[in-house]
Amino acid sequence: MKVAVMGMGVAGSYLVARLAAAGHEVTGFERAAEERHDSICAWGTIKGELEGFCGRAGMDFARYLIHDGKRMQVRMSDGSEFGIGLSGLCTYDKLRLIKDLLAGHDVRYGSAPPLSELDGYDRVVDCTGFHRSYLPKLEQDFFLPTYEHKVVYEGGVPFEDFYIEPFPGMSGYFWYFPLGENAAHVGAGDYNKGHIKAVDGFVREHGGRIVQTKGRPIRLATPDMCRPYSSGKVVGVGESIGTVYPLLGEGIIPSMQCADIFMEHLDDVPAYERAVEKHYEVYGRVFRFVRAKIRRDFSVVRSLPDLLTIFRYMKRNEARFGMEIRMGNLLKVARA
Numbered sequence: 001m002k003v004a005v006m007g008m009g010v011a012g013s014y015l016v017a018r019l020a021a022a023g024h025e026v027t028g029f030e031r032a033a034e035e036r037h038d039s040i041c042a043w044g045t046i047k048g049e050l051e052g053f054c055g056r057a058g059m060d061f062a063r064y065l066i067h068d069g070k071r072m073q074v075r076m077s078d079g080s081e082f083g084i085g086l087s088g089l090c091t092y093d094k095l096r097l098i099k100d101l102l103a104g105h106d107v108r109y110g111s112a113p114p115l116s117e118l119d120g121y122d123r124v125v126d127c128t129g130f131h132r133s134y135l136p137k138l139e140q141d142f143f144l145p146t147y148e149h150k151v152v153y154e155g156g157v158p159f160e161d162f163y164i165e166p167f168p169g170m171s172g173y174f175w176y177f178p179l180g181e182n183a184a185h186v187g188a189g190d191y192n193k194g195h196i197k198a199v200d201g202f203v204r205e206h207g208g209r210i211v212q213t214k215g216r217p218i219r220l221a222t223p224d225m226c227r228p229y230s231s232g233k234v235v236g237v238g239e240s241i242g243t244v245y246p247l248l249g250e251g252i253i254p255s256m257q258c259a260d261i262f263m264e265h266l267d268d269v270p271a272y273e274r275a276v277e278k279h280y281e282v283y284g285r286v287f288r289f290v291r292a293k294i295r296r297d298f299s300v301v302r303s304l305p306d307l308l309t310i311f312r313y314m315k316r317n318e319a320r321f322g323m324e325i326r327m328g329n330l331l332k333v334a335r336a
């Protein structure tokens with residue numbers, strides 16, 4: 001097949017590597033110029049999962065690992081704190097992995113051609129993430145604004161490991177994700193728009209030198225809200241069709257899983273769409289729980305069935321989430 005992959009983020013770059021390895025003729029298009037191409041993300045993921053994706057793309061994840069987490073500290077808005085044992089949550093050099101996945105392939109940077117100029121391709125894959133530039137506009141979207149600094153600490157880091165502060169009403173959270181011995185991604189996303197104040201307040205309090213600032217909206221609308229997944233020869237993969245786990249704002253693994261599903265059903269778009277619906281079914285339920293909480297249309301009793309579903313799903317997939325999953329912790333966050 002002759003395939004155009006639009007958007008060289010985590011889904012698009014992985015797809016370029018996998019399609020090329022499978023013998024397809026693939027071209028990657030990225031809107032940003034090569035020297036400005038970046039990955040707006042905190043670079044947190046789960047080691048075991050990424051080892052699997054990297055293995056399938058002929059890469060060694062160990063080369064990209066930055067910080068291997070042991071314990072994540074959670075501070076609630078009432079000042080109480082608790083720790084979560086980690087078993088795989090890590091940070092990695094996401095941008096370098098993207099660049100390495102693309103090395104040696106036909107990638108056109110600074111290029112976002114309209115569909116009318118992509119006539120010669122059998123498939124056009126929309127991996128443009130939040131932009132969803134090649135698929136019909138969503139009728140009902142839901143996203144959070146985010147803001148993040150990369151901070152370098154010359155006089156010692158404020159935290160040795162992962163640290164988060166959920167915002168009241170679960171409207172988002174503040175994160176501190178370590179990037180080696182003297183740097184971190186310090187950021188936040190908040191539906192109620194307290195994210196910039198939280199991040200800048202943290203930097204004022206803990207010091208450090210800001211070397212980069214970035215941000216973009218993150219889509220929390222789940223695949224059940226992001227139909228259609230295809231239009232003509234365009235097929236969506238990744239955040240363009242809502243593959244972000246809404247409770248955590250985690251999109252790396254779900255977007256790469258989506259690329260795997262696409263590879264499995266390359267010749268059969270309806271089968272791909274059915275597989276996407278099935279794989280991300282629980283995401284819709286998680287989203288409705290999060291949205292109810294954000295909109296204050298929430299009671300622990302009414303939401304208990306959803307909470308139990310979320311707990312069972314995450315407990316069953318504890319290794320996939322790279323952290324110990326406890327109902328008590330989930331309840332603490334839900335009650336906030």
Ligand SMILES: Cc1cc2nc3c(=O)[nH]c(=O)nc-3n(C[C@H](O)[C@H](O)[C@H](O)COP(=O)(O)OP(=O)(O)OC[C@H]3O[C@@H](n4cnc5c(N)ncnc54)[C@H](O)[C@@H]3O)c2cc1C
Binds near residue numbers: 007012218244249250
């Ligand atoms: C601040 C922030 C922090 C996050 N932290 C984490 C985290 O720690 N862990 C985690 O798992 N998830 C995190 N996420 C979510 C995760 O980054 C995304 O869900 C995931 O990267 C989505 O991958 P994607 O390939 O679908 O889209 P993207 O990574 O967004 O890539 C889309 C690409 O398409 C390009 N593009 C856009 N429009 C066009 C066009 N018209 N033509 C060509 N190219 C185009 C963009 O420049 C970009 O390179 C975070 C998100 C944000 C915003």
